[in-house]
Amino acid sequence: MEEVLLLGLKDREGYTSFWNDCISSGLRGCMLVELALRGRIQLEACGVRRKSLLARKVICKSDAPTGDVLLDEALKHIKDTQPPETVQSWIELLSGETWNPLKLHYQLRNVRERLAKNLVEKGVLTTEKQNFLLFDMTTHPLTNSTIKQRLVKKVQDSVLEKWVNDPHRMDKRVLSLILLAHSSDVLENAFAPLQDDQYDLGMKRVHTLLELEPEKESSKPNANELMWAVVAAFTK
Numbered sequence: 001m002e003e004v005l006l007l008g009l010k011d012r013e014g015y016t017s018f019w020n021d022c023i024s025s026g027l028r029g030c031m032l033v034e035l036a037l038r039g040r041i042q043l044e045a046c047g048v049r050r051k052s053l054l055a056r057k058v059i060c061k062s063d064a065p066t067g068d069v070l071l072d073e074a075l076k077h078i079k080d081t082q083p084p085e086t087v088q089s090w091i092e093l094l095s096g097e098t099w100n101p102l103k104l105h106y107q108l109r110n111v112r113e114r115l116a117k118n119l120v121e122k123g124v125l126t127t128e129k130q131n132f133l134l135f136d137m138t139t140h141p142l143t144n145s146t147i148k149q150r151l152v153k154k155v156q157d158s159v160l161e162k163w164v165n166d167p168h169r170m171d172k173r174v175l176s177l178i179l180l181a182h183s184s185d186v187l188e189n190a191f192a193p194l195q196d197d198q199y200d201l202g203m204k205r206v207h208t209l210l211e212l213e214p215e216k217e218s219s220k221p222n223a224n225e226l227m228w229a230v231v232a233a234f235t236k
Contacts, residue, residue, distance in 0.1 A: 001070070003013055003151055003177055006114045006124065008186035009140065026184025027111055028094040029230045031074050032058070032087060033162045036226035041077050041226045045083070052212055053229035054236065057084035070114060075103040077106050087229040116140040124148070155181070155190040159205040160198060167212060168220055176227055178206060183234035208236060 005121055008023050035041045040063070043056040060079040065072055074094060078084075085093065092098055097106030119125040124147045125140040141147055159175045181187040187206065191199050214235070218228035 001027055002078050002115055004030050004181050007181050022185040025091050028091045032182050033227050048117050053232045059084055061202045088233045103227050152190045159202045179231050
């Protein structure tokens with residue numbers, strides 16, 4: 001979650017683009033993947049009739065605290081909800097994109113601000129007040145450029161120097177970072193500094209990953225089904 005936000009933040013200004021309306025749902029997708037990779041949630045069994053990833057409900061596997069307030073908040077919602085909901089529904093509910101007033105309490109509020117504060121505590125960002133014409137806004141400019149450069153390099157290397165041409169040999173966190181950074185419309189920021197030929201090659205490989213069939217990939221050994229369900233929710 002923090003890495004996707006960091007890719008989206010403008011270094012000097014310290015806020016995400018006003019035109020980016022994808023990052024909100026993208027960050028909720030990141031939360032579900034993070035909870036899945038930490039062994040807290042999973043998809044229900046697919047059953048004899050082989051239900052699709054997006055038709056299967058999310059169930060709580062362990063309610064042990066993660067040490068992250070946002071993740072624990074999302075986990076509590078998932079654990080307490082009966083009947084369970086699908087991945088697509090959870091992305092919408094946690095983003096507050098629901099027409100049902102009885103489900104508005106699921107919305108996680110101020111997610112970007114809370115993630116930015118985590119990064120301030122880690123010494124990556126700082127906090128400033130910026131005056132716009134009609135309102136004041138708290139912004140979080142970058143203070144530790146090394147961390148951001150390392151993140152950008154990690155994303156670039158995964159599709160250039162360290163490209164393995166097989167998603168199942170890629171680190172699951174790096175793979176989901178690339179796919180969810182793309183869904184959040186911030187991946188372009190990591191590739192912007194590249195030379196044209198490197199940029200073209202990197203984007204071509206990203207599209208190779210985006211064109212994968214989540215249903216097929218999720219059935220392979222050691223695949224994390226919920227991670228692929230989140231990818232399916234954004235690419236369907």
